[in-house]
Amino acid sequence: MNDKSEQELGTGVGARPAPVRYRTxxxxxxxxxxxxxxxxxxxxxxxxxxxxxxxxxxxxxxxxxxxxxxxxxxxxxxxxxxxxxxxxxxxxxxxxxxxxxxxxxxxxxxxxxxxxxxxxxxxxxxxxxxxxxxxxxxxxxxxxxxxPGITAASGCAAYAGIPLTHRDHAQSVRFVTGHLKNNTCDLPWKDYVQTNHTLVFYMGLVGLPIICEQLIKHGMAPDMPIALISKGTTREQQVVTGNLETIVQRVHEEAVQAPTLVIVGQVVALRDRLDWVGGLPIF
CATH class of the missing domain: 3.40.1010.10 (Tetrapyrrole methylase, N-terminal domain)
Structure with a gap:
């Protein structure tokens, strides 16, 4: 019988945990x-x-x-x-x-x-x-x-105080590329116009006017809340909010720079209700 004690083997009460072996x-x-x-x-x-x-x-x-x-x-x-x-x-x-x-x-x-x-x-x-x-x-x-890494939708939304899903406001979320190929709007816009739903557009700064125009054209309410997050989770993070009718002008006034993330949905309004001030990292 092996004469090593349970503690030496790492199996008894008070035993030291086995060393972590990182796997690739x-x-x-x-x-x-x-x-x-x-x-x-x-x-x-x-x-x-x-x-x-x-x-x-x-x-x-x-x-x-x-x-x-x-x-x-x-x-x-x-x-x-x-x-x-x-x-x-x-x-x-x-x-x-x-x-x-x-x-x-x-x-x-x-x-x-x-x-x-x-x-x-x-x-x-x-x-x-x-x-x-x-x-x-x-x-x-x-x-x-x-x-895997924390994707921008999750990280930027969290640091901006915007929950992507919420029991009362959004039971689903969709990630969409906002980098429109050849400046066209050939996206299934009608599918994006849903109730209790959050839309997240990656790389949507240049295409923001088209995004807002097409969502309204396909039935989304012009006063739907929208947020644009620039340089999210960094010390330079900037969050601009508005609605589909006002956000383009707001972004122009604030001189927002890429990289950006666009969030569309009722969950954006929660940021103001929470009077969100936290979330930025301390390096």
Whole structure:
């Protein structure tokens, strides 16, 4: 019989807990792949304290980091000095690297044996094009893992004091890209006009006039509350509220800058009722 005590084995009363062993799973691997691997890491909406522990561990141990423009300076500061930092951010009509070149760069670096972090604002799988990147990695036989991040809708709404759902006002929520392709409004607007529903538009600053116009045109009340959150969860967070008829002028008066998030629904009115003043991070 093994003569180790229960306490030594970590099974008895007062036993010390076993040391935490961080796992890199879930991970997709190919037995013929190189030693390198890629981690698609969600950096969240800006506040570094919203990073997951796993995201922090991978960022601080990376050898190469490819990062987007939406990753905050405070999170970029966590990257080791020894790591190579490559900016691959995209702005409207100004892409540092086209997406297909980013995909291929990830493959090439991993096949050279590097631990690569693809650092994305928000969550990689919510308007982050992470699905396109893992398709390329999987096709090339490169090991990869995906680390979710707090998406902007959740983080920005919470810091602005706007619940996305509420028992009395919204039983569902929908995330929509506000980055209208070719400046068109080819979206299922009629489907968006529902009662007890919250709409969240990502990247909706430029398309805000079209968004408001089309929602009203398809039956949404012109006095529906709407909020635009700029640089959410950061020290520069700005929240502008109004309704579908007034918000465009309000945003112009306040000189709101991207990145922004647009929230439409009765839940926006709760912010004023709560007299919300908290939520901003202290760095």
């Amino acid at each position: 799973n879930p991970i997709t691997s190919n037995p013929n792949s190189s030693a390198g691997e890629v981690a698609l890491v969600g950096a969240g909406p800006g506040d570094p304290e919203l990073l997951t522990l796993k995201a922090w561990r991978l960022i601080t141990s990376a050898e190469i980091v490819l990062y987007d423009r939406l990753v905050s300076p405070e999170i970029l500061a966590l990257i080791p000095d020894s790591a190579e930092k490559i900016h691959v951010g995209k702005q409207r009509a100004n892409h540092t690297l086209p997406q297909d070149q980013i995909n291929q760069r990830l493959v090439d670096l991993a096949k050279q044996g590097f631990r690569v972090v693809r650092l994305k604002g928000g969550d990689p799988f919510i308007f982050g094009r992470g699905g396109e990147e893992i398709e390329t990695l999987a096709g090339a036989g490169v090991r990869f893992q995906v680390v």
